Amino acid sequence: MPHYGDYQNAIYGAGLAGVVPKVPVDFATLEARALAALPPSVRDYVQGGCGDEHTQRTNAEAFRHWGMTPRMMVDCETRDLSVRLCGLTLPSPVFMAPIGVTGLCTPDGHGDLAAARAAAETGVPLVASTLSNDPLEAVAAASGATPALFQLYTPKDRDLAASLVARAEGAGYKAIVVTLDTWVTGWRPRDLNTGNFPQLRGAVLANYFSDPVFRAQLAVPPEQDPAAAIRQWMGVFGKVLTWDDMPWLRALTSLPLILKGICHPDDARRAIDAGADAIYCSNHGGRQANGGIAAIDLLPDIVAAAGGTPVLFDSGIRSGTDVVKALALGATAVGIGRPYSYGLALDGAAGCAHVLRCILAEADLLMAVNGWPTIAAVRKAGARRLTA
Ligand SMILES: Cc1cc2nc3c(=O)[nH]c(=O)nc-3n(C[C@H](O)[C@H](O)[C@H](O)COP(=O)(O)O)c2cc1C
Numbered sequence: 349m350p351h352y353g354d355y356q357n358a359i360y361g362a363g364l365a366g367v368v369p370k371v372p373v374d375f376a377t378l379e380a381r382a383l384a385a386l387p388p389s390v391r392d393y394v395q396g397g398c399g400d401e402h403t404q405r406t407n408a409e410a411f412r413h414w415g416m417t418p419r420m421m422v423d424c425e426t427r428d429l430s431v432r433l434c435g436l437t438l439p440s441p442v443f444m445a446p447i448g449v450t451g452l453c454t455p456d457g458h459g460d461l462a463a464a465r466a467a468a469e470t471g472v473p474l475v476a477s478t479l480s481n482d483p484l485e486a487v488a489a490a491s492g493a494t495p496a497l498f499q500l501y502t503p504k505d506r507d508l509a510a511s512l513v514a515r516a517e518g519a520g521y522k523a524i525v526v527t528l529d530t531w532v533t534g535w536r537p538r539d540l541n542t543g544n545f546p547q548l549r550g551a552v553l554a555n556y557f558s559d560p561v562f563r564a565q566l567a568v569p570p571e572q573d574p575a576a577a578i579r580q581w582m583g584v585f586g587k588v589l590t591w592d593d594m595p596w597l598r599a600l601t602s603l604p605l606i607l608k609g610i611c612h613p614d615d616a617r618r619a620i621d622a623g624a625d626a627i628y629c630s631n632h633g634g635r636q637a638n639g640g641i642a643a644i645d646l647l648p649d650i651v652a653a654a655g656g657t658p659v660l661f662d663s664g665i666r667s668g669t670d671v672v673k674a675l676a677l678g679a680t681a682v683g684i685g686r687p688y689s690y691g692l693a694l695d696g697a698a699g700c701a702h703v704l705r706c707i708l709a710e711a712d713l714l715m716a717v718n719g720w721p722t723i724a725a726v727r728k729a730g731a732r733r734l735t736a
């Protein structure tokens with residue numbers, strides 16, 4: 349069983365030898381350093397959100413109105429952070445949320461491979477984005493023994509969707525995560541004001557560019573005319589999914605199907621009735637709809653509606669403490685988003701692994717101090733809503 353809290357000792361030990369961490373251990377310092385290191389257009393793309401970014405800010409701030417109470421005299425010398433999810437036994441409840449064009453975060457353009465290497469090193473699964481800069485087969489291979497999940501942005505073209513899913517199955521992904529909230533991008537003033545669309549301009553959308561169905565739609569291969577390939581991609585991206593598409597989606601794969609972007613309990617119930625194996629409660633980190641409710645405040649009702657079906661959660665997780673709070677409120681597994689891309693920006697795969705290890709160490713130590721030796725104990729203890 350991994351002892352995640354030992355990472356603290358490793359950092360102290362290095363400190364005694366005069367070595368300070370290359371990448372900060374807390375989110376505020378990490379973000380400030382990463383933003384200073386990234387090119388401005390990439391900074392706005394990664395850090396930015398929708399409208400005046402109120403939903404994005406409240407996602408993180410809302411964790412503060414949930415509180416947890418420690419219990420004493422419990423043997424917590426060893427902790428078991430493992431969870432079961434869709435037939436997998438994971439060493440911890442933490443995973444990396446899908447981040448498109450992650451290659452922008454590393455100077456070599458292969459941020460997806462770097463994130464996958466961090467997954468291999470830490471055992472933290474990567475949910476690989478459809479819009480990766482590296483082909484999904486290479487991302488799966490770089491994940492090593494750590495299971496990888498594939499996030500599907502459903503293209504309008506059903507054959508293309510089927511091809512992407514078949515490739516993901518062939519590459520050994522363990523589940524398909526269908527993102528429901530981004531068939532069109534939300535109103536993102538930072539990108540609009542600067543005319544910066546690093547995610548589109550010159551991007552290598554490796555999964556499309558390497559796909560036989562997509563390539564057959566092009567007059568010349570993407571290698572010869574990447575701009576034309578991007579134009580074609582913009583034309584096929586973003587199928588508007590409705591509940592009528594669920595039988596088709598369900599029939600696309602025999603892998604577990606997870607629906608990402610569920611915010612309403614009725615949608616959670618409907619997804620489960622329609623055959624989803626798990627629900628993924630997320631508001632896309634406030635990048636899609638502004639004027640919403642902090643995702644962590646939506647979670648308890650989603651968990652209640654899911655009635656025992658696993659609930660993945662992301663949006664606003666900045667620390668190990670946030671991870672534990674989300675588990676206490678009923679999440680089965682908790683997704684890290686922006687923080688790991690900042691780790692990639694500062695030190696590639698090693699920086700990403702460091703960010704994940706810090707989050708896991710903080711979560712593990714909090715469980716130790718609070719008297720919760722297992723995730724089941726965290727859930728049983730719960731968190732209390734404080735008055736605002
Ligand atoms: C730069 C960036 C790109 C993203 N790309 C994707 C994507 O390709 N697919 C997807 O389902 N979600 C995508 N997301 C949303 C994340 O999976 C996750 O829901 C979000 O980052 C959670 O918010 P947080 O990072 O503030 O915690 C992206 C988020 C960011 C920050």
Ligand SMILES: O=C(O)C(=O)c1ccccc1
Pocket residue numbers: 448449479530533547632635
């Ligand atoms: O930016 C995002 O959040 C996202 O999901 C996306 C959408 C289109 C292209 C790249 C990323």
